[in-house]
Amino acid sequence: MILTDVLGSDVVDNSGQRLGEVSDVRFAVDASPGQLLSKARMVGIVVSPRTASSFLGYERRGITQPWPVAQLLRWRHRGSFLVLWEDIAVIGPREVVLRPGFTAYESTLAF
Template identity: 45%
Template sequence: MLLSDLLDAPVRDSDGRALGYVVDVRLVLDGPLDGVLAAPRLHGLLVSPRTGTSFLGYERTDENSPALLARWLRHRHRGTFLVLWSDVVRPDHAPGPRDDEQAVTLRGGYHRWDPALPRP
């Protein structure tokens, strides 16, 4: 699977209800060594209920400049949540309004995590 397969894909819960769109992914570097760094692993997906566009990095807690753009993007993405990759049941084809629609399906009882990146 490619990252481009996930970005802007609709997200549905286990009952088929629309939850939003994948706007970004979270990776962690905790895999086996791959040269100098550890190999990346997909940790989770950022799901926005209103739009499929990116946060442009403004989900980070300390990014607030230019202020007008930061405020607008945070307002546009209100309700965005992080869902762990372990809560994804089907990252490919799931029932949707159109037969050919690619969708991400979450397992029942998934948890919505805060999308903000913690400060180091």
């Protein structure tokens, strides 16, 4: 499976209710050491209710300029949240199903 298979697919909760689309996949570079860096470990997916388009870098809280562009992209992605790998039940060909009682984390990055 490659990232393109996941990006843009619908996300539903266990009752089949549509929550949004996969607009990003988060990785942490903290797994077992590789040749140069550690290997990347998938942390979870970012679900955006309205659009699967890119955040263009504005998922980071510190990036606020140019102001109108930042506002526009934040507004487009309003209500988006991060779901951890552990809370994903199935990544199917059409849609991603979440486990019951999943936790929606803040999707913005701190730096």
